[in-house]
Amino acid sequence: MRDVRSWWGKHGHLVLFLTPALVIYGMFMAYPLISSLTYSVYEWDGYLRRGFNGLDNFVTVLTRWPYNERFWGAISHNALFFVLTFAIQTTLGLFVAVLLARKWRGFAFFQAAYFLPHTLSLVVVGFLWRMLLNPTWGAVGQGLRRVGLGDWVQPWLGQSDTALVTIILVNAWAWLGFPILVYLAAVQAIPREFHEAAVVDGASPWQDFRHVTLPLLLPTIAMVTILTFIWDFNAFELVFVMQGASGSPSYATDLLATFFYRTAFGDPTTGGEPGQIGIAAAIGVLMLIIIGFVSAFGVRFTQRSQTEY
Amino acid sequence: MSRTVRALIVSLVFAFAASALAQTTLSFWSWRTEDVAAYEKFIAAFHADNPDIDVTFTPYLNTEYNTILSTALQGGGGPDIVHLRAYGGMESLAQAGLLVRLDGQVAALEGFDPGVLLGATNRADGGVYGVPFALQTVQVLYNVDMFERLGLEEPTTWAELLAVGDALKASGVYAFANGTKDGWTNETLFGAVGPTFYGGTPFFQEITAGETDFTDPRFAAALERMVALRPYLADNYTGVGYTDMQTLFAFEQAGMFAAGSYELGNMAQLNPDLRIGSFAVPADDAATPSAISFYVDGSYGINANSPHQEAALRFIEFLASQEFGQMFTDELQQISAVPGTQPTSEALAGMVEMMNEQGTPYLMLTAFRFGQPSGSTLLQNEMQAVMAGDKTVADAVTNIQRGVAEWFEGFQ
Numbered sequence: 001m002r003d004v005r006s007w008w009g010k011h012g013h014l015v016l017f018l019t020p021a022l023v024i025y026g027m028f029m030a031y032p033l034i035s036s037l038t039y040s041v042y043e044w045d046g047y048l049r050r051g052f053n054g055l056d057n058f059v060t061v062l063t064r065w066p067y068n069e070r071f072w073g074a075i076s077h078n079a080l081f082f083v084l085t086f087a088i089q090t091t092l093g094l095f096v097a098v099l100l101a102r103k104w105r106g107f108a109f110f111q112a113a114y115f116l117p118h119t120l121s122l123v124v125v126g127f128l129w130r131m132l133l134n135p136t137w138g139a140v141g142q143g144l145r146r147v148g149l150g151d152w153v154q155p156w157l158g159q160s161d162t163a164l165v166t167i168i169l170v171n172a173w174a175w176l177g178f179p180i181l182v183y184l185a186a187v188q189a190i191p192r193e194f195h196e197a198a199v200v201d202g203a204s205p206w207q208d209f210r211h212v213t214l215p216l217l218l219p220t221i222a223m224v225t226i227l228t229f230i231w232d233f234n235a236f237e238l239v240f241v242m243q244g245a246s247g248s249p250s251y252a253t254d255l256l257a258t259f260f261y262r263t264a265f266g267d268p269t270t271g272g273e274p275g276q277i278g279i280a281a282a283i284g285v286l287m288l289i290i291i292g293f294v295s296a297f298g299v300r301f302t303q304r305s306q307t308e309y
Numbered sequence: 310m311s312r313t314v315r316a317l318i319v320s321l322v323f324a325f326a327a328s329a330l331a332q333t334t335l336s337f338w339s340w341r342t343e344d345v346a347a348y349e350k351f352i353a354a355f356h357a358d359n360p361d362i363d364v365t366f367t368p369y370l371n372t373e374y375n376t377i378l379s380t381a382l383q384g385g386g387g388p389d390i391v392h393l394r395a396y397g398g399m400e401s402l403a404q405a406g407l408l409v410r411l412d413g414q415v416a417a418l419e420g421f422d423p424g425v426l427l428g429a430t431n432r433a434d435g436g437v438y439g440v441p442f443a444l445q446t447v448q449v450l451y452n453v454d455m456f457e458r459l460g461l462e463e464p465t466t467w468a469e470l471l472a473v474g475d476a477l478k479a480s481g482v483y484a485f486a487n488g489t490k491d492g493w494t495n496e497t498l499f500g501a502v503g504p505t506f507y508g509g510t511p512f513f514q515e516i517t518a519g520e521t522d523f524t525d526p527r528f529a530a531a532l533e534r535m536v537a538l539r540p541y542l543a544d545n546y547t548g549v550g551y552t553d554m555q556t557l558f559a560f561e562q563a564g565m566f567a568a569g570s571y572e573l574g575n576m577a578q579l580n581p582d583l584r585i586g587s588f589a590v591p592a593d594d595a596a597t598p599s600a601i602s603f604y605v606d607g608s609y610g611i612n613a614n615s616p617h618q619e620a621a622l623r624f625i626e627f628l629a630s631q632e633f634g635q636m637f638t639d640e641l642q643q644i645s646a647v648p649g650t651q652p653t654s655e656a657l658a659g660m661v662e663m664m665n666e667q668g669t670p671y672l673m674l675t676a677f678r679f680g681q682p683s684g685s686t687l688l689q690n691e692m693q694a695v696m697a698g699d700k701t702v703a704d705a706v707t708n709i710q711r712g713v714a715e716w717f718e719g720f721q
Contacts, residue, residue, distance in 0.1 A: 065711070133548075135545035135549065158545070160694065160699050248490060248693065267686065276681065
């Protein structure tokens, strides 16, 4: 009894402080997550749960047409989403960060300008770009016509070979401020002496970047890459706002999250298709496995290459 | 005290006593948030004749209504009067025994068109579980003033339709406002173009009976006609979405619009001066009959667990009456499902006439939305790819057939 009292005297405040957060986390994070895991192993009739059906929902998603075609299509779109975004942020983003780190005139203005789109809601970004890219009266098309390049105007969002890339570029426009900000901080954290030593040894600016800046940035790049991966494999808003839940045109922009949404709640545009909770939950679990596995692998890799100055 | 005054007092006392004894309030759920004012009027008209029954109309957000309603009904609660979706959207509720079967109870239903009643029928027992309220037709709308200005007339053959399209294009506007960016608008385009070429109701009856399937050459021929209209759609049509289409037609940048009757209300808001006519897409020769699609928007039903069955039935009888049908069409500018109602609007009257003479059930919506993948989902996405030139009609037919055969008993 005395043990309990002295333990409470020592740690009681911790319990008091942690309880509210734990209750909220448990109710709104842990419980929904675990219950949706269990949803995936039951058969569902609309929103009513029927019997336990083991891995049937997973087998349906992975092997039964058209679910399997949608699923693998969505994964390949998410993968392209990630690869292109990664390519843009580690070339253009890194380049801008290194330039900004030189603190040229107008530094503060450009720093803010590059970060600004990142502060906008993706719903706003999607709506804005959907209007700008409208082939009938969008500003992009009007601008091209004004300078005599009317032939270049295309229904970018309506063609299956351009729609996804267009959305990835719009996403990059909105996202790039974040990697730039993080890279900039990392570049500025590299001690001056390293660069000075390189210059004294006769290194060109490129050699300085290649052999001093870049190796020291690798852990940061790896961390941003993991975040990008998680973000891009969960991407939803842009496609939903710009192309609808069906990943129009004909699933060319369908992502795992839009596939999940459509399956869970029915596509409102096709009118009254009932949701299939069990199959949707299976898609959600598969997303969780993919993202969790790759992120865990990435985090381990990053920890191994951590640098301290 | 004069005799009149005495009679008045007596009748007042009786009225008060009657209402105090038998005042029933029915609850009525719906997704028509935009029609609250109209429903208040309908309810007031009902209440005037049935002072002992009052009705409270509660609309929910369109996209959440299905979930709210089915959860409430399955839990044994919910409203007395239920605004129901049509076809596949209502059938699951009827099959679960949550609705009152109305055929045989509501006499006015016998006067309804059998094709219309399909929208509120449970296919398992053939029973009617709702009083259909509105019908929509899918056809070609056209700008009457623009046609008059260019000396154009409603086409009576396919060649004439293309000639009208060429004349519109030559005058500097698009022939059709249609685009294909939003998947579901491909189904609308098919609903306007297809029926004439697959042969309307006979084909519909054969395919729903399982006597033929989507590999039938008539179906492919209908899809081909839709593809043949590509040169007449808006420029960059693969990037033209639904709101763009509405705007192009409303602001006279296109002369025709393959669309539903519900656009009349939208157009009246965007451009009240627009005069709209409508026609069915004609066949190759004027002698072959043309067809348009129509479908039931939904119906009114009674909750099987409602404690006010008798009062609910009286309200439902009112909703099936000619008086209500006329009020409905006048107030909301939509086609009432009640037989014999006369729309006051000229454009709407034209559509009703076409529907009565040439109407055939809207293929995918009325017959192939009962399982997944639904015929609508398949048609929309396959034809979006065909219209963009990414697929052939033959590919689309193969996939539509394969998808529907996953669940449709008639093909198994």
